[in-house]
Amino acid sequence: MDEQVALITGAAKRIGAVIAETLHQRGMNIVIHYHHSKLEAEKLCSKLNSKRANSATLIEGNLSQVNDCSTIIETAQRHWGRLDALINNASSFYPTQIGSIDENAWDDLLGSNLKGPIFLSQRAAPFLKQHHGNIINIVDIHADRPLKNHTVYCCAKAGLVMLTKSLARELSPEIRVNAIAPGAILWPNEGNDLPETAKTHILERTLLKRLGKPQDIADAILYMLNATYVTGQVLAIDGGRTIKD
Numbered sequence: 001m002d003e004q005v006a007l008i009t010g011a012a013k014r015i016g017a018v019i020a021e022t023l024h025q026r027g028m029n030i031v032i033h034y035h036h037s038k039l040e041a042e043k044l045c046s047k048l049n050s051k052r053a054n055s056a057t058l059i060e061g062n063l064s065q066v067n068d069c070s071t072i073i074e075t076a077q078r079h080w081g082r083l084d085a086l087i088n089n090a091s092s093f094y095p096t097q098i099g100s101i102d103e104n105a106w107d108d109l110l111g112s113n114l115k116g117p118i119f120l121s122q123r124a125a126p127f128l129k130q131h132h133g134n135i136i137n138i139v140d141i142h143a144d145r146p147l148k149n150h151t152v153y154c155c156a157k158a159g160l161v162m163l164t165k166s167l168a169r170e171l172s173p174e175i176r177v178n179a180i181a182p183g184a185i186l187w188p189n190e191g192n193d194l195p196e197t198a199k200t201h202i203l204e205r206t207l208l209k210r211l212g213k214p215q216d217i218a219d220a221i222l223y224m225l226n227a228t229y230v231t232g233q234v235l236a237i238d239g240g241r242t243i244k245d
Contacts, residue, residue, distance in 0.1 A: 001023070001026045001027045001028045001225070002027035002028075003027070003028075003029065004027070004028045004029070004082075004084040004085070004131075005028065005029045005030075005031065005076070005079075005080045005082050005083050005084050005085070006020075006023050006028045006029070006030055006031065006084060006085040006086075006087060007031040007033060007059075007072070007073070007076045007083060007085070007086050007087065007124070008020050008023075008030065008031065008032065008033065008087040008089055009033040009063065009072075009087065009088055009089050009090035009116065009120070010033065010034070010035075010089045010090025010091060010112075011030070011032040011033055011034065011041070011044070011087075011089065012032065012034040012037035012038075012040040012041035012044060013037055013040045013044075014186055014214065015089065015138070015182070015185065015186065015214045015217050015218075016087075016089045016090070017040070017044050017214075018214035018215055018217070018218045019087060019089060019214075019217065019218045019221055020032055020044060020048070020056075021044075021047075021048070021218075022215070022218035022219070022221070022222065023085075023218075023221070023222075023225075024048050024051070024052070024055060024056065026222065028084070028085075029055050029056065029080055030048055030055065030056045030057075031056075031057055031058075031059055031076040031079065032044055032045055032048075032056060032057070032058050032059070033058075033059050033060075033061060033072060033090065034058065034059075034060055035060065035061065035062055035063070035090070038060070041058050041060075042058065044056075045057065045058050057076075057079050059071075059072050059075050059076060062111075063090055063111055063112050063115065063116025063117075063120070064107060064108065064111025064112065064115060064116065066115075066119050069116060069119035069120045069123060070119070070123050072120065073086075073120060073123040073124045073127070074123070077124075077127045082127070082130065082131060083124060083127040083128055083131075083133060084128070084131050084133045084134070085128075085133055085134045085135075085136065085225060086120060086121060086124045086128065086133070086134070086135045086136070087136050087138070087221065088116070088117035088120060088121070088135070088136070088137045088138060088160075089138045090112050090116065091112055091113050091138065092108050092109050092111075092112040092113065092153075093109075093150075093153055093188060094109075094150075094153070094188075095149040095150050095153075096109070096149070096150060096151055096152040096153065097149045097151075098151060101151070101152060105152055106152055109152045109153050109156050110152070110155075110156050110159075112156075113153065113156035113157055113159075113160055114156045114157075114159045114160050114163065117137055117160060117163060118163060121135050121163075121167055121177075125171055125175060128171075128174070128175045129171070129174040129175055132174055132175070132176075133174075133175055133176075134175065134176050134177070134178070134224065134225055135164075135167060135171075135175060135176075135177040135178075136177075136178055136179065136180060136221055136224050136225070137160050137161075137163065137164050137177075137178075137179040137180070138179070138180055138182065138217070139157050139160050139161050139164070139179045139180065139181045139234060140153075140154075140157040140181055140182065141181045141182070141183050141236055141238050141241060141242050142154050142157060143157035143158040143160065143161045143181065143234075144158070144161075144242070145242065160179070161179060161181075161234055164177055164178065164179040164232065164234065165177075165232050168231045168232030169232065172231060176224075176227075176228075176230065176231040177231055177232065178224045178227075178230060178231060178232065178233050178234070178235070179233070179234040179235070180217055180220045180221065180224070180234075180235055180237060181234050181235065181236045181237065181238065182212070182217055182237050182238065183206065183212060183236065183237065183238025183239055183241045183242070184202050184203065184206060184211050184212060184238070184239065184241065185211070185212040185213065185214060185216065185217060185237070186211075186214060187199065187211075205241055205244050206238065206239035206240055206241040206244060207239060207240025207241070207243070207244055208239035208240055209239075210239065212237060212238070212239055216237050217237055220235055220237050223235075
């Protein structure tokens, strides 16, 4: 992977940051996209560049804006003259109970989880084709198993699963497109909004009876990048939750 270039959306913190560090350790140059998390993005970029000079750069952008999506891709391509992987990781997540859903929540959740990946992928495709690159979408096990009071989010992730399959068909054979579906990896908002009883209930519904780690997702990304005969697939990293009940 030396000198290959990966663009990771929402890479400033949490799972995105671990993906960035993991791919960087394998020799890739990293484009760190962020929207609001500027300080975290700058800290991560400095950390990566301290380990290997000129190996990471920053791009700010709102994924709900088509013009921003185009600018993000064009800037990433221009920086190193190539693009090998687009990791659509950025995501908004919060409840939208029926009866209280408004257009702002719809635009925000669809924007980060589906609209952004569509327009990023479309703009990136010509560059990715040059190097037989990859698109990897971070979806969710709740794309198939709806989470109560999260209707809009689940709709967006379900759309992202179909986008994965559609792009795999549209962009083959030059570009492979796959998805990773995390289960319980990190608690939302560092777990501050969830009582311990709720956390215990979630973990009891996994076969492995424990929380996953961001590194589990990063390792799955590495697998997909190297699995040269895999495309159009969704890999669940969920501790067995999807077959528990």
